[in-house]
């Protein structure tokens with residue numbers, strides 16, 4: 001009679017308590033609380049579970065204690081020890097509890113069972129966006145986790161390559177499996193081009209959980225970022241001076257994705273060049289002027305003007321040549337004037353007498 005009354009009471013309490021969040025056996029202060037070994041269990045959904053309970057330490061009749069459970073079997077060892085055994089756990093949120101009812105005082109202890117299920121699928125993607133990203137644009141990455149329990153033990157981490165971006169958690173006390181998406185907002189940068197984005201969902205179940213904890217990784221998403229051409233120089237105007245006859249080389253090379261295209265407007269011709277580096281093998285004065293390079297892709301266009309000055313060799317060489325020529329002419333004039341003068345002097349004074357006088361002296365010298 002007493003036994004069936006207790007069974008009825010327990011059943012009533014079970015139905016009542018399992019629906020009530022406020023009640024917790026473990027917080028219920030009692031003189032002789034039953035004790036579970038182990039005190040907590042972490043079990044993967046569908047796996048076996050096993051625990052023992054010492055119903056009352058002071059000793060009590062076998063009809064005043066039991067384990068209330070929603071699945072599995074309970075065996076009594078004839079004294080105060082009970083074992084609870086489940087071959088395949090399938091209950092997410094109905095923890096068994098062990099109780100005694102001595103002298104009209106109801107004492108119970110809940111076995112804290114964490115039934116977990118690693119995510120069935122984890123996938124990453126951009127929210128309402130496909131295709132390449134635009135530099136400077138705001139995008140949201142979404143990491144979608146399917147069928148995971150319990151959600152509060154899940155840690156989702158976003159990665160860019162090997163770099164951790166943002167670990168996130170969703171602390172809700174829901175024990176049945178849920179689908180949950182996690183979001184990360186980012187601004188597309190040039191250096192994201194070619195990087196892999198992915199996310200990882202880890203069930204951190206504490207010391208009683210499996211080691212290492214279950215981890216499910218998403219696929220890898222390779223980002224393509226479109227960015228505008230960037231010129232090496234920040235100035236949009238540069239001055240270049242070249243000597244005549246030398247090579248003129250103007251470098252307009254810029255980086256961009258997609259690969260930028262080039263258009264040169266030349267000062268001496270209506271032709272247009274599409275090279276990144278514009279070259280004139282041997283410059284002359286006609287090559288002087290403004291060279292405008294426009295470099296563009298689908299993101300933007302940049303312009304740079306090269307102001308080219310050609311230093312003429314003629315002027316440089318002409319001055320020394322003119323000076324030298326002048327000096328040479330001056331010398332020639334001086335020499336010819338002096339020569340002419342001497343010549344005039346000689347023809348005027350010469351006569352045969354002088355010659356003979358000179359000669360006779362000459363002959364006389366050795367005779368002395």
Ligand SMILES: *[C@@H]1O[C@H](CO)[C@@H](O)[C@H](O)[C@H]1NC(C)=O
Nearest residue numbers: 232249251252253254276277
């Ligand atoms: C032009 O400039 C780019 C970037 O600075 C450089 O990589 C490239 O070698 C240069 N080209 C020439 C022909 O100088």
